[in-house]
Amino acid sequence: MTDAELHRPFDGRTLLVVSTNYAPELTGIGPYATQLAEHWAAAGADTHVLAGMPHYPSWRTDPGYRGAWRVTEERAGVTVHRRRHYVPPRQSALRRALFEATLLGHGLLAPPRTRPPDAVVSQIPSLAGGVIGARLAARHRAPYIPVVQDLMGAAAAQSGIRGGGRAAALASAAERRALRSATLVGVIHESFVPRVAAYGVDPGRIRTVPNWSHVQAPSAGRAGTRARLGWSEGTPVVLHAGNMGLKQGLEVLVDAARLAPRIRVVLMGDGNQREVLRARAAGLRNLDFLPPADEDEFTDVLAAADVLVVTQRASVLDMSVPSKLTSYFVSGRPVVASVAQGGGTAQEVQNSGAGLLVAPEDPAALLSAVRHLVEAPARADALGANGPQYVARHLGREAGLARFDALLTEVLADTQGRPRR
Template sequence: MSAAEHRPFDHRTLLVVSTNYAPEMTGIGPYATQLAEHWAASGARTQVLTGMPHYPAWRVDERYRGAWRRRETREGVSVYRRRHYVPSRQSALRRAAFEVSVLAHGLLAPPPGRPDAVVSQMPSLAGGVMAARIARRHRVPHIPVVQDLMGAAAAQSGIRGGGRAAAVAAAAERYALRGAALVGVIHESFVPGVTALGVDPRRIRLVPNWTHVAPPSAERAATRSRLGWREDTPVLLHSGNMGLKQGLDVLVEVARLAPDVRVVLMGDGNQREALRELAGSLPNIDFVPPAGTADFTDVLAAADVLAVTQRASVLDMSVPSKLTSYFVSGRPVVASVAGEGGTAEEVRRSGAGVLVAPEDPAALLRAVRALAADPAAADALGAHGPRYVARHLGREAGLARYDDLLTEALGEARPDAPGGAPRDAQGRPRR
C-alpha cells in the first residue's frame, strides 16, 4: 500500500530543515526535496525551511538574487527561503560566516505554526542547530539525518583553517545530535563518529540515500557523438561538486600523464577555477556544466569510466551522493579514495568498481587503461551497479525507511506493521 493511499501522516505538521532544496539538482537537495514531497503526498502539512539555491556553484541562482525572504509552494510543500551569505571561495572563516548567516536568519524567521516533528539534513551545522532549537521550543521530536560529519570534514578536507574549526563544528554537531529523539545516518561508517558525539547507539538508525535519477535511455553511441567524444578515445568522467575534499587535482594529473585519455569534469564548485588554472592548456581535459535532469544519466552512461575521488585524509565524514547516480548508469567506477572509509566500502559492496590509492594519478590511470582495454570486462563490472540499485537503493524503500524513522520518533504504529507494532528504521518491530 502506498503512502498516498493510507496517508500515515494525515493532519500532522512536519518541518524539514535543509540548507539545500530544489531547484538544486545535486548533493542533498534532491533528497530533501523528494522526502518533503513524499510526506506532503502522505497527508502531512509539510514545511521546509531552507536557503537560497546556490549549490554546487556557490553562487545564488539568478532567479533568487536580491531576495531577502521568499515563500513558495512546490508539489504541495510550503517552502520558506531565507537569505544567507554564500562564499565563492572556501575557508574555515568563510564557511563559519555562511553557517552563522543561515542560523541567524532561520531562527529570526522560522515558518509559522507548531510542527509535530522537525527533521534536519546535516551536512549543515546551522540546519542541525536551528532544527534542534525549533524542536526544543515547541517540545517536539527532532530527527537529524547525518549526510556528512562537518567536524570531521573540517579536519579531513584540507580547508584553510580547518583544524581550528573542527572543535567548533563538533560542538555544534554535539548540540544538534545529543538531544535528538532519533538520529539517522546514511552509512554505517558514520556510527562511530556520531556515537563519539554523545549519541546513544540505540538511538541511531540507518537510512541510506536512494537513487534519485532515472536510468539512461539514449543510445550510448549517439550520446558520445553529440558530446564530441570519439569512440577510440577513453573518456574518464567525474560528475558533481568540485570542492576541496574531492581532491580533483588527481584527475588533472591523469590528463597530463595520458594525452590519449579524455578527462571530463562535469559540474561546478568552489575549486572549479583553481582546477582550470592547474589544467592550463591541456587539450584533453574538459570542464562542462552539469547535465540537465533529462539527459544526466545518458551522459554518465556514455563515459567509459566514472571517477570518484577524495583526499587521502577523508575517511569517515562523507559518502558521496554521486555514487547512487553512478551505479544507475551501468558504467564501471574507479574510486581513488582511502580504502578504510565509507566510500570504499560502498564501492566494494556494489561490486561495480575498483579501488585505487587516493591522490595517486598513476594508479588511477592504470585502472582506467585496464578497463578501456577490456570493454567486455568493463561492461560486466558496470552492470553490477543497476543490480545493486534495484536491491538496495530504490526510492520507495528509501522513503519507507524515513517513514519508519518518523513513525518511531512520533511513537506511533504504522498501519502496515505486524500487529500494528511500531517499527525501527530497519523495518523490525520495536520490542
C-alpha cells in the same frame, strides 16, 4: 485501515524539514530533502521546509533568487520558506563560518510561521541546519530527528582549508549538542554509527536510513550521446560529475590527463575549485570542463563515458557516500574510486561490485585502473552491470523513503498522547 489511509498515513500531521539545500538544486543533499518532503506531503502531512537560497554546486545564488531576503513558495505540495544567507565564492574557515552563521541567524530570527510541528527533521550538514532544527524542536516541544549525511567537524579537520582545525573543534561541539538532544538520529551509512555514538548518543537511538538513487536510468543511445558531446568512439572517456571542491582533490584527474594524452578526461559540474582546476589544466587538449547536465540528460551523459571516477583527498576518511555514486551505479558504467580505504565510498564500491579502488591522489594508480578497464571491455561491462543491480536491491527510492516513514512513525508513536509541556 482503508487503502486511502494506508497511502496517507500522516494526515493531520505538520512536519518541518530543515535543509540548507533544496530544489531546484539537483546535486548533493538537496534532492534527498526534496523527495522526502514531497513524499510526506503526498502522504497527507502539512509539510514545510526551511531552506537557504539555491546556490549549490556553483556556490553562486541562483539568478531568480538574488536580492531576495525571504521567499515562501509552493513546490509539489510542500511549502518552502527560504532565508537569505552569505554564499562564499571561495572556501576558507572564516568564509564557511560566515556562511553557517548567516544561515543560523536568519533561520532562528525568522522561522517559518506554521502550526506547531509534530516533528522536526534536519539534515547535517549543514551545521546551521542541525542547530536550527534542535532549537525549533525544543521551542515547540516536538520530537527532533537529525539525519547525518556528513559530519562537519570531521570534514573541517580533513578539508585542507586554512583554519580547519579550529573550525573542526567548534563544529564538533555544535554537532554534539544537536545530536545529543535528538529523539532519534538517522545516519545514511552504518559507518557513521561509531562517530555519532562517540558524541554521547545512545546507539539504541541511532537508525540507518541510506540514501537512495534519485535519478532515472539512462534512456538515450550511448553512441548518439557521445556524438553530440564530440567524444570519438576510439578515445576512452573518463568522467567525473558533481561538485568541484577542495575535498574532492580533483587535481589527480588533471595530472592524470597530463600523463595520458590519448585518454579524454571530462570534469562535469561546478564548484568553488573549478577555476583553480582550469588554471592547472591550462594547455591540456584532452581535458574538458562541462557545465552540470540537465536532470533529463544527466544519466545519459554518465552512460556515454567509458569510466566514471570519484575522488577524495588522501587526508579524507569520509564516512559519507557522495550522491554522485548512486547516480554512477544507475548509469551502468564501471567506477574507479580514488579514495581512502575504510570510508563510506570505498565500502559502497566494494559492496556493489561495480568498480575498482585505487590509492587517493595517485594519478598513476588511477590511470592503471582506467587502462585495465579500457583494455578489458568485457570486464568493464560486467562491473558496470553490477551497479544497476545493486541499486535495485539496496538503493531503490521506495525502500529508502519507507525507511524514513518508519523512522518518523516510530517517533510519532513514541510521543502519541503526550501533552506538550
